[in-house]
Amino acid sequence: MDPRTRIAIIGCGGIGHTHARAYAANSDVCQLVACADVAPQAADSMEREFGCAAYQDAAAMLDDVRPDAISICTPPSSHLPMTQLAAERGIAVLCEKPLTRNLPEAQQMVELVQSSDILFMNGLCHRFHGPVQQARQIIQEGRLGRVIQFQNRFAFRFQGVEQRWFTDPEIAGGGILLDTAVHSLDLFRFLVGEVATVCAQISTTLPIQVEDSATLLLRSVDNVIGEISCSWVTPPGEAIVRIYGTDGTLGIDYSREPNLRYCLAGGDWVPVPFEGPDRFAAETRHFVECVRDGRQPQVTVQDGARAIALIDQAYASATRESGNQFSEAAR
Ligand SMILES: NC(=O)c1ccc[n+]([C@@H]2O[C@H](COP(=O)([O-])OP(=O)(O)OC[C@H]3O[C@@H](n4cnc5c(N)ncnc54)[C@H](O)[C@@H]3O)[C@@H](O)[C@H]2O)c1
Known part of the structure; x- marks a missing residue:
């Protein structure tokens, strides 16, 4: 069995493709197995470029593929609901910035991550x-x-x-x-x-x-x-x-x-x-190693919430x- 961490990306636009390239740069420790985007052409483009399975529905993709971890690369309004989907399935999350649209949502995000006990990292990539x-x-x-x-x-x-x-x-x-x-x-x-x-x-x-x-x-x-x-x-x-x-x-x-x-x-x-490595390759590598080793990432949900x-x-x-x-x- 392939020991590498199985990754899926939700949101296949600009930063979704950046994450896909960053995971590809870390192919010794992870593999991109699937992607999902409500816009079929965006998911198809990632499927063609990276050879992963493409879906339009994120929940269906998570149930079919059961990845170890996901990158959430959708606009901010879906960061909380997408994390909820992952939390219900015990899947680790690297969620793009901003954590959420506002402070009440950020507080809900902190509670969700704490109550579900999933590994969560916010994509504050400049670190x-x-x-x-x-x-x-x-x-x-x-x-x-x-x-x-x-x-x-x-x-x-x-x-x-x-x-x-x-x-x-x-x-x-x-x-x-x-x-x-x-x-x-x-x-x-x-x-x-x-x-x-x-x-x-x-x-x-x-x-x-x-x-x-x-x-x-x-x-x-x-x-x-x-x-x-x-x-x-x-x-x-x-x-x-x-x-x-x-x-x-x-x-x-x-x-x-x-x-x-x-x-x-x-x-x-x-x-x-x-x-x-560039900051995205370094960020995704850190995330994958934390998922693999069960370690707390350097950028937590609390850091994301503090910025909000x-x-x-x-x-x-x-x-x-x-x-x-x-x-x-x-x-
Ligand atoms: N870390 C960084 O430096 C950096 C840089 C750019 C963007 N971002 C962040 O990444 C996120 C995405 O930005 P972007 O520039 O890639 O936007 P984008 O518009 O290029 O891509 C977003 C993609 O998400 C898809 N999408 C929207 N709702 C969806 C849903 N419910 N399910 C599945 N797919 C859905 C869209 O169809 C689109 O393809 C934002 O939160 C943005 O702030 C971070």
Whole structure:
């Protein structure tokens, strides 16, 4: 019998195909046995490319195939119901971000995972980006001295977002805060510690019902102050993280090689090369190894719920400010 972990993917769109490629890169420990998508052409495309069985109905697929674990790669409105299907069958779950559309659903997700005792991981994939892990090590070794400030910007021009589910509050739960700021907030927690306070300003430029740009100000429990900004409107694309300490600074720029550079007081900028798997290959490998070995994943349902709770606080803060009429629609 093949000892490898049997995987199925639900949702065969953009990130579903990314997960399929990532599992294929880990074919020594897992095999993709099936996929499901309500859109037959999406499931057929994954079947053709990866040689797995294709279904339109996720529950039927789980009952027929009985995978060990699934990736949930559907839009946010189905993350909770899909996890419920898996929990009823005792199947492990890697669920894409955002965990859910809002805080009440996130609390239901935590209760579901705890009561069913399934292995669950939330796809906050930036923790698995090699340069992010190298940066964390530099910070934890104290090489930047005391960390004072955190900056992060994920921004790009999202062509055609008006026609996608990303801007439908019923499906997405909100706008760019739920789409990209969940990653940013998790990066803040991973690199400089738990968030104590967050406030936000949001704006909407496109003809949509949700926010398409946002700026957040944060403070950590250890008094690191942070600024997160994100936009679907502003070209060119930018994906950067900067950490400023009393003895030096580091910067991650996802668009340049190597991504990570640091500069200590009186010195020059030092590039830090990274040669390892991409973040999705590393994330899925960690998930499969946890399923195989019965270990708790590094990114838990509580981490996903914490990001949603912080987004909820950001919306509440933005709503208190004048001119943020879109924030109510987004919730
Ligand atoms: N980790 C990341 O960096 C990252 C990047 C992109 C997207 N995502 C997340 O992944 C999820 C999917 O995003 P995407 O960009 O792949 O969207 P997408 O629209 O490209 O794909 C979603 C797919 O899910 C299918 N689907 C919808 N409802 C379904 C259901 N009930 N049963 C089965 N299939 C269903 C759709 O037909 C579609 O093929 C979202 O939660 C998104 O936020 C994460």
